[in-house]
Amino acid sequence: MTSTDYSMLRRRVLLPNEISSAVNFDVFLSAYNESERVNRVFTDVRAARKIWIIHPEYGDLNPLEGDDCAVFRVAKDEIPLDALRRIIRDIGLSEEDRTITVGVDITGLLRPFVLTMAFLFRELGFETVTYIYSDPFTYSAGFRTTFSTGALYPVESIPGFEGIHEPNLDATDALIIGAGYDSRLIRAVAEYQRSAEHFVLFGLPGLQPHMYQESQLRVAEARESIHNYGSHKTALYAPADDPYTTAEILSQQITRIRSGSPTRNIYLSPVGPKTQVLGFALYYLAECADTPTSILFPGSASYATETSSGLSRVHLFEVEYALLC
Numbered sequence: 001m002t003s004t005d006y007s008m009l010r011r012r013v014l015l016p017n018e019i020s021s022a023v024n025f026d027v028f029l030s031a032y033n034e035s036e037r038v039n040r041v042f043t044d045v046r047a048a049r050k051i052w053i054i055h056p057e058y059g060d061l062n063p064l065e066g067d068d069c070a071v072f073r074v075a076k077d078e079i080p081l082d083a084l085r086r087i088i089r090d091i092g093l094s095e096e097d098r099t100i101t102v103g104v105d106i107t108g109l110l111r112p113f114v115l116t117m118a119f120l121f122r123e124l125g126f127e128t129v130t131y132i133y134s135d136p137f138t139y140s141a142g143f144r145t146t147f148s149t150g151a152l153y154p155v156e157s158i159p160g161f162e163g164i165h166e167p168n169l170d171a172t173d174a175l176i177i178g179a180g181y182d183s184r185l186i187r188a189v190a191e192y193q194r195s196a197e198h199f200v201l202f203g204l205p206g207l208q209p210h211m212y213q214e215s216q217l218r219v220a221e222a223r224e225s226i227h228n229y230g231s232h233k234t235a236l237y238a239p240a241d242d243p244y245t246t247a248e249i250l251s252q253q254i255t256r257i258r259s260g261s262p263t264r265n266i267y268l269s270p271v272g273p274k275t276q277v278l279g280f281a282l283y284y285l286a287e288c289a290d291t292p293t294s295i296l297f298p299g300s301a302s303y304a305t306e307t308s309s310g311l312s313r314v315h316l317f318e319v320e321y322a323l324l325c
Contacts, residue, residue: 031108037134080116118281119160136308143214150301155192161295171261180272183221188298203240246279
């Protein structure tokens with residue numbers, strides 16, 4: 001039994017033509033790129049204020065601004081926590097606004113920003129935030145789709161998700177990788193923690209039926225860097241579209257890992273589906289305070305600005321922070 005019942009957190013699934021009639025926010029934030037699923041949701045969502053966040057890793061993008069839409073740019077080399085604190089401050093949000101309705105589309109957000117957004121709204125004391133993710137019909141080049149490009153940055157812990165670690169001579173460190181299509185990032189974090197025991201969390205079922213098989217092919221490209229790759233003892237599974245089940249699976253697995261050594265160092269690296277990244281964040285915020293647990297991420301100098309085709313479903317995850325005890 002975990003201390004957090006993630007099933008209490010609510011979710012909805014919408015068809016594309018239901019977006020405009022189903023949701024209405026005071027503030028809506030999204031990260032701009034050139035994919036149809038990001039732009040259509042931004043257009044169709046009803047909100048008093050809409051905010052585009054521009055990641056420099058997507059290149060020099062210039063979305064249209066309007067009366068109800070503002071654009072905020074992340075500076076090159078600005079860490080996510082500093083960038084989002086600045087943006088939220090400049091939007092005018094503070095602890096006094098914690099009861100307003102906020103929607104965040106995580107579809108185009110870079111993964112460290114997904115983590116940090118969840119952390120920051122909790123830090124500000126917001127009661128409820130709705131996180132949105134849009135499924136594509138397919139990725140542009142199938143299992144060969146390239147997401148991160150350019151040079152890889154050093155693997156680093158994410159501010160807000162840094163644990164209290166000490167050398168533990170009695171137990172091997174453990175690494176749990178939330179895997180998707182980006183074999184470069186999987187390989188980078190596995191090699192960074194090469195002496196740890198490795199576990200890989202797969203998205204099963206995938207966002208679309210064919211995507212689980214495609215992700216398996218991409219993860220296999222990093223198999224030489226993953227200890228005991230292919231073993232049923234090191235493979236974990238959670239639906240690619242369900243952050244709450246992801247959080248529950250992580251909770252169960254880490255309880256097992258620490259059963260013989262409560263102070264065992266554990267590292268998490270969510271480089272797979274954005275919905276699973278949100279699940280890693282929720283689990284960490286609920287259960288990892290003051291523990292030897294950290295989230296690591298291997299950044300990339302650039303990301304493809306369009307990797308998908310179409311919009312099949314829209315997921316809404318209503319996170320009540322009071323339930324993350």
